Amino acid sequence: MRQDHLISAAQLSRTDVEAVLDRAADIDADREAWRRRHAGTVLGLCFFEPSTRTRMSFDTAMKRLGGRTVDMGPVDSTSVKKGESLADTVRVVEGYADAIVLRHPLEGAAKMASEFVDVPVINAGDGAGQHPTQTLLDLYTIRENAGLDDLTIGIMGDLKYGRTVHSLAEALTNFDARQHFISPESLQLPRSVRYDLHAAGAQVREHTALDEVLSELDVLYVTRIQRERFPDENEYRKVAGQYQIDADDLSVAKDSLTVMHPLPRVDEIAPDVDDTRHAKYFEQAHNAVPVRMALLDMLIGGDD
Amino acid sequence: MGEKELRVSKIRDGTVIDHLTAGQALNVLAILGIDGSGGESVSIGMNIPSDRLARKDIVKVEGRELSQSEVDVLSVISPEATINIVREYEVVDKKRVERPEEVTGVVSCPNRNCITNADEPVASRFEVLSDGLRCGYCGEIVREDEVATNLDVN
Numbered sequence: 001m002r003q004d005h006l007i008s009a010a011q012l013s014r015t016d017v018e019a020v021l022d023r024a025a026d027i028d029a030d031r032e033a034w035r036r037r038h039a040g041t042v043l044g045l046c047f048f049e050p051s052t053r054t055r056m057s058f059d060t061a062m063k064r065l066g067g068r069t070v071d072m073g074p075v076d077s078t079s080v081k082k083g084e085s086l087a088d089t090v091r092v093v094e095g096y097a098d099a100i101v102l103r104h105p106l107e108g109a110a111k112m113a114s115e116f117v118d119v120p121v122i123n124a125g126d127g128a129g130q131h132p133t134q135t136l137l138d139l140y141t142i143r144e145n146a147g148l149d150d151l152t153i154g155i156m157g158d159l160k161y162g163r164t165v166h167s168l169a170e171a172l173t174n175f176d177a178r179q180h181f182i183s184p185e186s187l188q189l190p191r192s193v194r195y196d197l198h199a200a201g202a203q204v205r206e207h208t209a210l211d212e213v214l215s216e217l218d219v220l221y222v223t224r225i226q227r228e229r230f231p232d233e234n235e236y237r238k239v240a241g242q243y244q245i246d247a248d249d250l251s252v253a254k255d256s257l258t259v260m261h262p263l264p265r266v267d268e269i270a271p272d273v274d275d276t277r278h279a280k281y282f283e284q285a286h287n288a289v290p291v292r293m294a295l296l297d298m299l300i301g302g303d304d
Numbered sequence: 305m306g307e308k309e310l311r312v313s314k315i316r317d318g319t320v321i322d323h324l325t326a327g328q329a330l331n332v333l334a335i336l337g338i339d340g341s342g343g344e345s346v347s348i349g350m351n352i353p354s355d356r357l358a359r360k361d362i363v364k365v366e367g368r369e370l371s372q373s374e375v376d377v378l379s380v381i382s383p384e385a386t387i388n389i390v391r392e393y394e395v396v397d398k399k400r401v402e403r404p405e406e407v408t409g410v411v412s413c414p415n416r417n418c419i420t421n422a423d424e425p426v427a428s429r430f431e432v433l434s435d436g437l438r439c440g441y442c443g444e445i446v447r448e449d450e451v452a453t454n455l456d457v458n
Contacts, residue, residue, distance in 0.1 A: 008443075085424050108419040108441025112426050127417050129442055192443040 005114040005121040006299065009132040009167035010196055014174035021140050023294035024287070034065055034293065041067035041300055044097030046089065047124070048075050048104040053263060054124050054134070057288035058101050058296075065293055070096055087116045094119050099300050102126075120299040128161040128190075134262055135167035137291040138221070141284040145258040146218040149176040154213055156182040157223030157243055157268060159189045164262040165223055166193045173200035180213045181206045184239045187229065210245070215252050220245075220278075222261045222268050246270035250278055260284050313347055318366040320388040320395070321378070326351050328382045329361035331452035335377050335410060336365065344368060357384060376407040380432060381451050406431050406440065412456040418442040428456065 006012075027034050043062040047055050059069050072078055072093065080089060086109060093100055094117040102110050103124040110123030110130075125131045142148055153172065159165050159181055170193065172179060179202060181189060188206060189197075197204050207213055214220070225243055230236035244267055250257065261269055261281040273279050321332055329348045338344055345366035354360035369389060370378070378385055379401035389397040409427045413420050419441050420428045430437035436447040446454055 086419070086422075087425050104419075105417075106419045106422055107415060107417050107443070108413075108439065111441045112419045112424060115426070126419075127442075191445050192438070195438075195445055 005110070005123075006132050006295065007110050007114060007121070007123045008130045009135045009171040010130075012132065012171055012174070017136065017139055017171060017174060020136050020291065020294050020298065021143055023297065024136075024140055024290040027293050027297075028287075028290040031064065031290075034297070036066040037297060038062070038300060039066035041065070041099075042097045043067060043069045043296065043300075044093040044100040044119075045069050045071040046093060046100055046102045046104075047072070048080065048086075048102075048109075049125070050074075051103055051124070053285060053288065054101075054103065057285075058122075058124065058133075058292055060289050061292035061296055064289065065296060067098075067296075086113060090117050090121070093117075099296065122295070122299065125163055127163070128166075129163055130167045131163040131262075132167045132171075133292060133295060134164045134288075135171045136295060137284065137287045138164070138168050138260065138262070139171060140287050140291050141260060141280060142219055142258070144283075144287075145280055146256070151175065151177040151218055152180070152216050153177055153219040153221060154180040154182055154210065154217045155221045155223070156210060158187045158225045158229060159183045159223075160187040161226070161229065162223045165221075166190070168221065169193055169202075170196050170200075173197060173202045178203045179205070180217070182208070182210050182213065183243070184208065184225075186239075187225065209242070210249070211252075214249070215254070217253065217257055219258045219260060220253070222259065222265070224261075224264070224266055224268055240268070244268045244270065245273060247272040247276055250276060253278065313364075314393055315345070315347070315364045315366045315390055316393055317391050318345075318364065318368050319370055320390055321363045321365075321370075322360070322386045322388060323354065323356060323382075323384045324361040324363065325382040325384065326357065326359040326361055328452070329363050331381055331455070332361075332363050332378060334452065334455045335374050335381075336368070336370070338365065338368075373407065373409045375401055376404040376432075377410040377451070377455070379403050380407065380437060380448065404432055407437065410456055411437060411446065411451060411454050413439045413442060413444055414446060414450070414454050415439065415442050415444040418444060 062069050090113040099120040101122045101124045105127050107127040107129035109126045114121040225240045227236050257278045258280045259278040329350050347364040349362040351359045385401045388395045408429045412428050429440040438445050
C-alpha cells in the first residue's frame with residue numbers, strides 16, 4: 001500500500017485491504033517478531049471526541065511495535081478549548097509525531113487535516129463520515145470467520161449516521177458481497193454512500209425488518225441506534241426495540257452466522273447471545289490491535 | 305435578434321452572460337454576489353425566446369468581470385451559458401463555459417457538520433459530477449437543482 005494518509009474506506013482497493021489483512025495475520029501469528037520493528041517511532045493521538053477502544057488499541061498497537069504515543073488528552077484541557085483551529089493543532093502535532101491518529105466530531109476533518117501536514121493522517125472517525133480503520137478490523141474478522149467472497153452480510157441499526165457502516169459498505173464493494181441494510185426508514189443510508197455503492201455496482205437490498213433476511217446471512221453486523229437521533233424517548237424506544245436481537249431470534253439463522261458489533265453495545269445485542277457460537281464481537285475488538293499494527297507499519301514506512 | 309427586439313439595454317464595459325438556462329438569472333446574480341447594494345448597473349432578461357434554447361435568461365453587469373470560481377459554478381447551474389466581455393460597447397471576448405472537474409468556493413457545503421463550515425482556514429471544494437457536486441471533504445452530494453440554494457453569498 002502506498003498511501004500517504006488513510007481518510008476513507010473508498011480509497012482502499014482490494015489489493016490494499018488484502019495487504020493490510022495479510023500483514024495483520026502475520027503479526028497475529030508471531031507478535032514477538034514485531035516488538036521492536038518501530039522502536040523510536042512516535043504516534044500522535046488527537047481525539048476531539050471521547051473514545052475508549054480506538055484510542056486504546058492504537059496506543060497498544062504502536063507500543064507493541066516498539067514505538068511510543070503522545071496523546072493530546074481530552075479536549076477540555078487543551079488549547080482547542082481556547083479556540084485553536086484543527087488546522088493549527090495538527091500542524092503543531094506534526095512536529096512531535098511521525099503520524100497522527102485523528103478523531104473529530106465534524107465530517108471531513110481528517111481530510112482537511114491531511115492537507116496541512118506531511119506526516120500520515122489516519123482517520124479514526126470523523127463525525128458521521130468514515131471510520132476506515134474500524135473497517136479494516138471488521139474485514140479481518142469477516143475474513144477469519146466467513147470469508148470475504150460469496151458473502152451475504154446484513155448491516156443493521158443506524159445506517160444514516162453510523163460511520164463504521166459507511167466505511168464497511170464502501171469497502172465491501174471490493175469483494176463479492178451481497179449487502180442487506182436493515183434499519184428504520186428514518187435511519188437509512190445517506191445519499192453519499194448510496195452514490196458510492198451504486199457507482200461500484202454493489203448488490204444492495206434495503207429492509208425495515210431483520211426477519212426478512214436473517215436466515216440468508218453469513219454475517220450480521222449490528223450497530224447502535226442512538227437516543228439522540230429521535231425527537232422523543234417514546235419514539236426511540238418503539239423504533240430501537242425492533243432492531244435488538246437475542247439468542248432466540250437467532251434460532252432461524254444459519255449455524256455458521258457470525259454476529260459482529262463495533263461496540264460499545266447498549267441493548268441491541270442481548271447478553272444471552274454472548275454464549276452462542278455466533279458471537280464474534282469481542283474477537284472483533286481484539287483484532288483491532290494486529291490490524292492497527294499492520295496499518296501503522298505500512299503507513300509509517302520501513303515498507304517498500 | 306434585431307435591434308428592435310432588444311429587451312435588455314447594451315452595456316459599455318462589463319460582462320454579458322447569455323444563454324443561461326431559463327430561470328437561473330437570479331441565481332447568477334447570487335453567484336456574483338450582486339444584490340443591488342453594491343451600486344453596479346445590472347440588466348436582467350428572463351424567459352427570452354432563444355434559437356438555441358427555447359427560452360433563456362440573460363444577465364448584463366456593468367463594470368464587472370467574472371472570476372474563474374464564479375465561471376465554474378455558473379457552468380454547473382447553466383452549462384450552455386456564454387460569457388461576453390464588453391469594452392466600449394463591443395464584445396471583445398466571447399466564450400462558452402466549460403464544466404470543470406472541481407469548483408472551489410462560491411458554493412457552501414449543505415452539510416452543516418462539514419469541516420468546511422467550521423471556523424477553519426479552508427475553502428469549500430466540490431468534485432463536479434454529471435448531475436451535481438460532491439464535497440471534497442465530507443462527501444456530501446449536492447444535486448444540480450440544489451446548487452443555487454447553497455451559494456455562499458455573504
